[in-house]
Amino acid sequence: MRTEIVLEELALDHAHDIYDLTNANRQYLMKWLPWLDQINAKDDTKKFIETAIEESSSGDARKFAILYYGAVCGVVGLQQIDKQHRTAAMGYWLAENFTGKGIMTDAVTQVLRVGFDELGLHRIEIRCAVENIKSRAIPERLGFINEAILRQCEWLYSRYVDHFVYSILEYEFNVEGAGNVTPGTGTSHHRL
DSSP states (O other), X not given: OOTTEEEEEOOGGGHHHHHHHHHHTHHHHHXXXXXXXXXXXXXXXXXXXXXXXXXXXXXXXEEEEEEETTEEEEEEEEEEEETTTTEEEEEEEEOGGGTTSSHHHHHHHHHHHIXXXXXOOSEEEEEEETTOHHHHHHHHHTTOEEEEEEEEEEEETTEEEEEEEEEEEHHHHHXXXXXXXXXXXXXXXXXX
């Protein structure tokens, strides 16, 4: 874990920074995220964070602001937490000028630790548009298994996109050392 990359549970204090970041990166993010039309004012971001806080309180989700050297640069989190089956889905986004620095790989690794070590999850899933190479690189780098393709499962403003479904199981992360991947190498360092 890199000390310059910190996750903070989403709080209303983040609303201003996240809205400004979303707004400044609107065109970049719209290429792969379907919710940008719903964020038109700071109040929209505030409502998103209020919902995230409620979901965290009920155990249905855990969402975090990603800080890089103290500046908010994106969001990562677990959603659709299913306590009975011990599963969850992960989602994330990063502002364009913060990409290519290994920030999201580290942030996702931190959230995997929350999911497996704190929440006791067994399986965490990431879905990425097939053509979204940057997003797909994260689960591929961290040792997730690409287990399915969902055809035309998401309407993205003007077109349907296919998704890859990636998953990692608790023992794959903790035993095989997915959390010890050297960013940019795709190489997992196994724990003995």
